[in-house]
Every structure is written in C-alpha cells, then in structure tokens.
Amino acid sequence: MRLVAGFDVLSDMTNHRNLAVLDAADVVADEINRLIDSSPRRLIHVHQLRKASQSIGANISEGFGRGPGPERDQKLRVSRGEAEETIRHLRANHATNRISRTDYWRLRNRLVAIIRMLSSLLREDYTIESDLDDEDKRSAAGD
Numbered sequence: 001m002r003l004v005a006g007f008d009v010l011s012d013m014t015n016h017r018n019l020a021v022l023d024a025a026d027v028v029a030d031e032i033n034r035l036i037d038s039s040p041r042r043l044i045h046v047h048q049l050r051k052a053s054q055s056i057g058a059n060i061s062e063g064f065g066r067g068p069g070p071e072r073d074q075k076l077r078v079s080r081g082e083a084e085e086t087i088r089h090l091r092a093n094h095a096t097n098r099i100s101r102t103d104y105w106r107l108r109n110r111l112v113a114i115i116r117m118l119s120s121l122l123r124e125d126y127t128i129e130s131d132l133d134d135e136d137k138r139s140a141a142g143d
Contacts, residue, residue: 019064021117025057025079028110032086035107041098049089055082056114073122080118083111 032053036046043049056079063075087108094104 019060021114021121022057022060022064024110024114024117025060025083028086028107028114029053029057031107031110032090035099035103039098043093043098044096045089045092049086049093052082052085052089055079056086060118076118076122080115080122083115083118087111 032049036043036050059075059079059082063072063079066072066075090099090104090107090111093099094101
C-alpha cells in the first residue's frame with residue numbers, strides 16, 4: 001500500500017477497482033456512511049448526501065468500464081459533479097452545527113483531492129485550442 005492524497009491505496013494492481021481516485025472515492029463514501037449512521041444529531045439532506053457520495057465511485061467505475069473516449073469522460077465529469085454536490089451537503093450540515101469542523105474539513109479536503117484527480121484524468125486529452133471559439137483562434141493567429 002502507498003499513501004496518495006491522504007488515502008491508503010493498493011499500488012500493485014492495475015484494474016479499475018484499484019485506481020487511486022476510485023479508492024479515494026470509496027474511502028469517502030464509507031466515511032460519510034459512518035458519519036450519517038453515528039451522528040447524534042439528525043443531519044439534513046441525508047438521502048442526497050449518501051446518494052451523491054456513493055455515486056462518485058459508481059460513476060468512476062462505470063466510466064473506466066467503458067474504456068477511453070467521450071463516454072468515459074462524461075462519467076468522470078458526472079462523478080466530479082457528485083463530489084461537488086457532496087461538499088455542498090456537508091457544508092450545509094457544518095453550517096448548522098450538525099457535523100464537527102474536523103469532520104467537515106477532513107471530508108471536504110478529501111473530496112477536493114478527488115475532484116482534482118478527476119480533473120487531471122479529464123485533462124489528458126485537453127488542448128487549449130479546443131476551448132477557443134473561431135474568433136479567439138483568429139485573434140491568436142494575428143488576423
């Protein structure tokens with residue numbers, strides 16, 4: 001095992017189940033389930049929080065099951081959105097003092113690391129030119 005962004009991950013296996021980002025998503029989902037189940041105070045958005053956190057890893061798995069290409073990238077983008085949604089639900093609970101500052105920041109920071117890992121995977125095929133519209137391309141060319 002090795003440590004990546006605060007997560008213990010298996011480094012000697014190469015299938016999609018052991019990708020660092022998937023391992024990180026699974027750890028966060030498990031932590032959120034434990035937080036929900038053990039919280040002394042009723043959390044808000046419980047169903048959405050649990051669903052969004054579980055969807056992160058599910059979409060990563062589905063994306064890598066499809067192989068490289070636009071379908072994989074779409075699933076990774078959905079996963080990134082689910083991570084953002086999870087942060088929002090955690091924030092709402094933190095703002096109403098339903099979860100501790102420590103729990104909030106630990107989970108938030110792990111989710112931000114997952115978002116960055118997903119963004120990095122999506123940037124593998126990214127080019128600056130693909131973001132430019134025709135007018136920007138002409139301006140860049142000096143026309």
